[in-house]
Amino acid sequence: MTDASLAARGAALDLLETVLRKKIPLDDAFDAHEGLDALEPRDRGFVRLMVATVLRRLGQIDALITETLTKPDPIKAGVLDILRLGAAQLVFLDTPAHAAVDTSVAIAEQRGLQHYKGLINAVLRRVSREGADIVKKQDAGRLNTPDWLWLAWRTAYGTPRTRGIVEANLVEAPLDLTAKSNPHEWATKLDGTVLPTGTVRRASGGQVSELPGYDDGAWWVQDAAAALPAKLFGDIAGKTVYDLCAAPGGKTAQLAAAGAKVTSLDRSERRLRRLTANLERLNLWADTLTADAATWKPDELADAVLLDAPCSATGAIRRHPDIMRLKSQEDVTKLAGAQRRLLAHAVDLVKPGGTLIYCTCSLQPEEGEQRIAHLLSTGAQVDRSPVTPDELGGLSELINENGEVRTLPGQLAELGGIDGFFIARLVKRT
């Protein structure tokens, strides 16, 4: 057991505790952890993989631990987290048994939990012997999905499509990139493929910043579904666009690359700094502004407005499994209220005849379909402008009966799936 392997497990334990108990998103916890910089990139990658696997498979792992516990007594949170990380390595990450068990016992010692070393050793040895058979019999998709999400998705999409969502959420998403131009050329250079919608897709893994074209700003990371809203403005060259919730800037970059005159707003100064840095790398330009999009009053109305509203992000669980452990139905209700206010105000920022696109990376109808239905029921001066299959590379299954885009993670499975997204295009009445 090396110092590095122990340090990696220690960092993973810290991160798991930060997400599960302090309710801090994994990306933020990762950025703030001081010990990670001392690790090799490969070990840092393994830390993230261990934590993401526990968060993705928490229901299965907890059921497995319960089944293999020698005594049914409740276990201390710190001990449980060590067991969870150990079990994830043994059953899902193919870590050799001695490495997973020995490091787990050593971490317990380091954290003042020496009293539990015997229990950790016994449970993990049993998991290493019986774990694979036990998880084979589990209903993985259902066990790992919190009840509130399972019920909400079944109500909205029915059981077969919910099955598709939860199965897709078990697997890490591929790496999707938007190329500034020539996606086919970049797909060849990056050993990827081009999806019907134009996204360049390659298998996940490795350091993104080491890939060809990163330093030259030839492309940026953006899920295939997240790349759709900006495309639905059509030919946007020379038009004024307000990107109201813009950071970290994936959609601003698309609009700027397409020749639009973009003003990018975000309430968070910190996130807006990331947007500026991203645009700099890409050699693209937009006006930026820290402001509340629910009240911001520009001097002029825009040809086009994009509202990529803050949401529960339940469509992005493949990439961010922590969402399942952090969000609740109360969050969805609260966010829907904010979206309602942002959407009503966004209508007022569009010129007559101009286009408003509303989108969220949520699977919850309260943050998608219901927001548009509600807006239209209030008599807002906009009409739906239905999306047609040719605008999505022929993928008609991504369009609902109202001409809105509704993607589900179980769709396009043969191509590697797609994040869950909702997109509505509206036109301001003249």
Ligand SMILES: C[S@@+](CC[C@H](N)C(=O)[O-])C[C@H]1O[C@@H](n2cnc3c(N)ncnc32)[C@H](O)[C@@H]1O
């Ligand atoms: C879904 S993210 C946007 C992603 C971005 N459009 C992209 O493509 O990279 C939502 C953003 O909305 C911002 N936000 C939340 N409430 C806001 C408000 N009232 N006014 C402006 N920005 C807001 C958040 O800081 C966050 O950066």
